[in-house]
Amino acid sequence: MQLATAAMLLVATTVAACGDGKDDGAKASAPKAPATIPELTTAPQTLSFIWFDWPPAQALEAFANTEYKKERPNATIKVNTVPNANWHDAMFTQFAARKTDFDIAILDSQHIGEAVTNGNILDLTDFVKENIDVNAYNPYLLAAYGQFPQAETGKRDENASLYGLPLLGDTWTMIYRKDLIGDKPPQTWDQMIAAAEKCQADNPGVSGLAFHQANGSDAAAVTYNTVNGVYGGNLWDSKSRKIDGVLNDAAGQEAMDVLVNKMKPLTAKGSGNWFIDEVNAAVAQGKACIAFNWIAASGGLLDPKQSTLGTTRKQILDKLGFATLPSQKTNLVPLGGMGMHVSAYSSKEKQAEALNFMKWFERADVQKKWAAAGGVPSRTDALESPEFLNAGPFNQVYTDSVPRMRDMWNVPEYARLVDIENTNVNAALNGAKKPKDALDDIAKEQQSVLDSSSRKGGGGL
Amino acid sequence: MASAPPPARGRSRRLSDRGLAVAFISPAMLLLLAMSVFPLLWALYLSFTDYSATRGGPANFIGFGNYTAILTSAQVHTRALTTLIYVVGAVGLQTVLGFGIAYLISRRTHGRGVLTTLFLVPMMLSPVVVGLFWRFMLDAQFGVINSMLGSVGLGQVEWLTRQRTALLSLVVVDTWQWTPFIMLIALAGLTAVPKYLYEAASIDRASEWFRFRTITLPLVWPLLLIAVMFRAIEAFRLFDLVYILTNGGPGVSTETLSFHIYKVAFLGFNTGTASAYGILMVLVVIVLTQLYLRYLNKLKEG
Numbered sequence: 001m002q003l004a005t006a007a008m009l010l011v012a013t014t015v016a017a018c019g020d021g022k023d024d025g026a027k028a029s030a031p032k033a034p035a036t037i038p039e040l041t042t043a044p045q046t047l048s049f050i051w052f053d054w055p056p057a058q059a060l061e062a063f064a065n066t067e068y069k070k071e072r073p074n075a076t077i078k079v080n081t082v083p084n085a086n087w088h089d090a091m092f093t094q095f096a097a098r099k100t101d102f103d104i105a106i107l108d109s110q111h112i113g114e115a116v117t118n119g120n121i122l123d124l125t126d127f128v129k130e131n132i133d134v135n136a137y138n139p140y141l142l143a144a145y146g147q148f149p150q151a152e153t154g155k156r157d158e159n160a161s162l163y164g165l166p167l168l169g170d171t172w173t174m175i176y177r178k179d180l181i182g183d184k185p186p187q188t189w190d191q192m193i194a195a196a197e198k199c200q201a202d203n204p205g206v207s208g209l210a211f212h213q214a215n216g217s218d219a220a221a222v223t224y225n226t227v228n229g230v231y232g233g234n235l236w237d238s239k240s241r242k243i244d245g246v247l248n249d250a251a252g253q254e255a256m257d258v259l260v261n262k263m264k265p266l267t268a269k270g271s272g273n274w275f276i277d278e279v280n281a282a283v284a285q286g287k288a289c290i291a292f293n294w295i296a297a298s299g300g301l302l303d304p305k306q307s308t309l310g311t312t313r314k315q316i317l318d319k320l321g322f323a324t325l326p327s328q329k330t331n332l333v334p335l336g337g338m339g340m341h342v343s344a345y346s347s348k349e350k351q352a353e354a355l356n357f358m359k360w361f362e363r364a365d366v367q368k369k370w371a372a373a374g375g376v377p378s379r380t381d382a383l384e385s386p387e388f389l390n391a392g393p394f395n396q397v398y399t400d401s402v403p404r405m406r407d408m409w410n411v412p413e414y415a416r417l418v419d420i421e422n423t424n425v426n427a428a429l430n431g432a433k434k435p436k437d438a439l440d441d442i443a444k445e446q447q448s449v450l451d452s453s454s455r456k457g458g459g460g461l
Numbered sequence: 462m463a464s465a466p467p468p469a470r471g472r473s474r475r476l477s478d479r480g481l482a483v484a485f486i487s488p489a490m491l492l493l494l495a496m497s498v499f500p501l502l503w504a505l506y507l508s509f510t511d512y513s514a515t516r517g518g519p520a521n522f523i524g525f526g527n528y529t530a531i532l533t534s535a536q537v538h539t540r541a542l543t544t545l546i547y548v549v550g551a552v553g554l555q556t557v558l559g560f561g562i563a564y565l566i567s568r569r570t571h572g573r574g575v576l577t578t579l580f581l582v583p584m585m586l587s588p589v590v591v592g593l594f595w596r597f598m599l600d601a602q603f604g605v606i607n608s609m610l611g612s613v614g615l616g617q618v619e620w621l622t623r624q625r626t627a628l629l630s631l632v633v634v635d636t637w638q639w640t641p642f643i644m645l646i647a648l649a650g651l652t653a654v655p656k657y658l659y660e661a662a663s664i665d666r667a668s669e670w671f672r673f674r675t676i677t678l679p680l681v682w683p684l685l686l687i688a689v690m691f692r693a694i695e696a697f698r699l700f701d702l703v704y705i706l707t708n709g710g711p712g713v714s715t716e717t718l719s720f721h722i723y724k725v726a727f728l729g730f731n732t733g734t735a736s737a738y739g740i741l742m743v744l745v746v747i748v749l750t751q752l753y754l755r756y757l758n759k760l761k762e763g
Binding site: 085088092093117119120214216268269270271282415416419423424427428429430432433438460 | 515531620621623624711712729
């Protein structure tokens with residue numbers, strides 16, 4: 001690994017070298033998937049996914065191999081996983097090589113733009129028209145996980161192209177200690193901070209808050225975006241592609257001030273690099289009064305083997321409560337989750353199998369089974385079904401949060417934009433930068449990325 | 462007078478020594494050309510273009526645009542300073558400690574082999590394993606280091622999430638892993654010093670310090686400098702420990718040049734810029750190494 005960087009550079013250049021050098025990137029859109037599913041093979045075959053390593057990945061593989069095999073006994077589902085921090089790179093370096101060892105990429109909503117403009121995934125518009133009942137979904141979810149270009153509001157555009165279908169919905173849940181702050185969750189952000197402050201003061205050794213602060217993946221960025229949304233801020237003006245002056249306006253600055261000066265002092269010392277696992281560990285070990293985490297990653301909190309809060313699920317649930325995020329000036333919550341997208345470089349046989357899988361997966365009965373198996377569905381009927389609502393104490397939180405969701409910018413430059421935001425918010429949270437400077441730097445640097453993306457020439461530093 | 466032996470019957474031209482040499486060497490040479498030389502030349506070509514590996518499209522020639530952008534970038538200057546502090550800190554500490562340990566071990570007659578082997582263990586581990594291991598050790602809440610500090614009445618230190626301590630942590634972890642390398646080289650030098658020089662010094666009743674200053678150090682110094690050069694080159698390319706331990710944070714406080722190249726190459730897929738960045742780093746290493754080797758040669762001649 002000492003040569004890791006050199007090796008990666010080597011891979012990138014070799015990949016470039018292997019390209020034919022022709023203008024294949026100039027194609028503005030992805031190749032089209034057929035409207036009807038081509039004839040499927042009867043020979044044994046493995047349909048490969050790529051995702052990051054977390055419980056839903058294992059749940060998907062187990063679920064698909066149990067249920068999909070009933071319809072397609074010759075098909076085996078393999079969900080390849082990589083660490084969360086490598087997820088984007090693992091997919092896009094293969095896309096760059098124009099050859100993938102996966103057939104279905106599970107892309108974050110913000111990755112779609114990059115994949116579509118590079119022609120890496122299939123355009124599913126015709127396929128969806130023929131095979132999927134789009135009215136069965138909350139339009140915002142369908143747009144977030146499949147549509148490109150996507151408006152900031154996330155509203156589905158009937159005329160826009162679809163490149164993916166929902167796999168797993170997600171948002172943040174507030175996890176609170178019922179035994180320490182009471183049964184009733186705080187309703188506003190200010191109340192939440194006050195409750196955390198009091199709880200921390202009353203319970204030495206327990207921190208008031210636990211949330212994502214790390215500078216990897218989108219950890220610190222989502223945290224800031226959440227507070228920004230709650231305090232009425234905007235991430236950008238999508239029409240004019242303006243970030244500088246929008247993100248760092250008065251509302252944005254107030255959000256940064258709340259995050260760094262009011263929330264951060266209530267967190268555990270050294271928690272500046274915490275992400276999903278660390279927040280869960282703090283809750284499970286009884287070290288946090290109130291925490292925020294992705295719902296899809298919260299299942300382990302109810303496992304007595306991983307918790308010091310009780311020896312049974314019931315004992316844990318007597319202490320832990322799950323609620324939708326408090327509101328303040330607005331009631332926005334972050335959109336998480338991912339969609340399924342077919343690799344343009346997969347073989348025709350595998351693409352056909354992938355389309356068949358997606359059609360099967362989006363069926364109403366399968367979505368309910370997926371919900372019962374621990375998945376978070378996107379079809380409205382499944383979201384409101386008893387199978388989903390009774391499957392976990394946080395599932396009602398998700399259903400209630402769907403109308404409140406807001407996504408980040410869904411543009412091809414996403415990877416660089418989120419890195420800029422992550423590093424600067426992380427710097428502010430850890431005292432390496434003043435909050436106002438961090439916010440202004442984010443706005444300035446992100447604006448520069450957006451502006452330079454349409455220009456020819458070097459750059460990208 | 463014996464006549465020259467006749468050529469072996471049936472020996473074809475293909476089986477001549479030269480032919481055999483070419484046959485054996487060419488696979489390795491071809492592999493080397495394909496895996497090292499060609500990508501390097503290709504990277505050099507791309508460094509003058511705006512090519513992106515994911516976006517594809519033509520590689521437009523932009524002259525020295527990428528090089529100018531890198532050399533004038535404030536971000537690159539910051540990362541270069543971080544890398545310099547790290548290299549000087551880590552390699553300096555490793556040299557002092559490595560030589561010190563080697564000197565102490567060389568004076569022992571019993572258990573030298575066992576001690577040397579034990580000291581070498583960290584060097585045998587994968588940097589990723591070392592990174593993960595130290596990440597747990599240095600965790601502010603649950604780490605062993607803070608637990609030990611707490612037991613002697615000292616407060617918690619945020620090793621990986623504060624600007625100064627994060628870089629210091631990287632230096633300490635790298636030192637833990639690579640001090641044995643310096644120690645090993647120094648030990649080889651120390652054991653090679655001729656015994657008669659010390660015996661002569663003893664007859665002259667030279668002090669311990671005098672012997673160290675005038676015999677040990679001058680003879681081991683050139684070898685030690687070579688070890689320092691290898692370590693400095695490795696440290697200059699530091700990536701894995703940063704990736705695992707701090708991910709460049711807090712903010713970009715521990716983001717080294719190599720880590721920054723990774724971001725340029727794979728987050729934005731600005732392949733042309735990343736190639737230029739890589740070429741510049743190689744050039745810096747070559748130039749500094751040449752200067753260093755000249756100094757070493759002068760030292761030898763002296």
